[in-house]
Amino acid sequence: MEIALLGGTGDIGEGLALRWAYDTNHDVVIGSRDADRAETKAEEYETELASRGVETTVRGAANPEAAAGADVVVLAVPAYHLADTVESVADTLADDAVLVSPAVGMKRDDAGFHYNRPGAGSVTQLAVDAAPGDVSVVGAFHNLPAGRLANLDAELGIDTLVVGDDADAVDTVSALADGIEGLRPLDAGSLANAAEIEAVTPLLINVAQNNDGLHDLGVSFR
């Protein structure tokens, strides 16, 4: 399967790229608004993987080229770039491509981080609203610890919640998540359930900031 990671030069994108390249046989393509930057990071990932004995090709390209032909396109960009990013690749997306939204909107005040719920209901819904009508959108990978994800020596032992209204697309994304060692996909139902998932991310930051010895947290349902 070919996975395009738009915003694959950022922290969550880096972690997902490295984990999929290391743990699975999927083809990984890094997308960025800046093709040179995508290529540079792709080479860095290749070097990191080669140092661990995994000889693989990670392509880097501008977002529209990265998305072209991909089976799954992960929108690993900040929430405020989500709509623009989807629109920039709308013409090159395969008809049966699955878009995956891991973005979360947050705001910060003196007390800590808070979920900044968009008027659309969730950031995942913003991706749905921006996507071409025939493209399936799945919410997943919202609450991952970026540093641990990108450190192939770090054990995960955490869950990721998957939401979507197209059962086949949910199955595809859940299988991709399941391919990452130590990451368990759990079905959280419909896209309408995305907000509560997105709200976990500021909570993880608040918990990490208020407890010595905890940082870069994920979540496990048990």
Add this chain to the structure above:
Amino acid sequence: MEIALLGGTGDIGEGLALRWAYDTNHDVVIGSRDADRAETKAEEYETELASRGVETTVRGAANPEAAAGADVVVLAVPAYHLADTVESVADTLADDAVLVSPAVGMKRDDAGFHYNRPGAGSVTQLAVDAAPGDVSVVGAFHNLPAGRLANLDAELGIDTLVVGDDADAVDTVSALADGIEGLRPLDAGSLANAAEIEAVTPLLINVAQNNDGLHDLGVSFR
């Protein structure tokens, strides 16, 4: 320490009562709007504990009598009874009592359960607003699996998040949580961070409803 569990005849109240009576030396008092019902349930808890070799007294009383003299008063009532319950005990609360709010507001639609955020910002804040001005309020025990909590054979292995603006009160409640075997208290900061904690409860229900073999879930931060 004396712990009053208002609404201690309900599911979360039952679990907390049994766990504290079984795992700690704290005195547990069950409160209810109906004193007879509180006494009946308290006797049931005593019988359950005695069957496990723990001979202890669990008192039952109407909420105002249960709250009188308690060091910690847990408001284990539905969100829509929270303000009424606080008001009913305001005159009998000790000056240095700590009120604990575990309640969550939820609504349900075809997709699943959703957090029903009150205009005050959180259900925990509703407790603050209803409480006498000199009484400290702490949010805790929001995301606990009721059935497992009330089953003393069930292992927990989960966390509870604690929020509050009075550090001593937070410490008191965290120590009470820590007394329950398999339950780890984590500090999530200020009361202003309560909404994201409360929103986890509908998420736990959605996850349980959409994954075979998972039910009555708690959460672990790792």
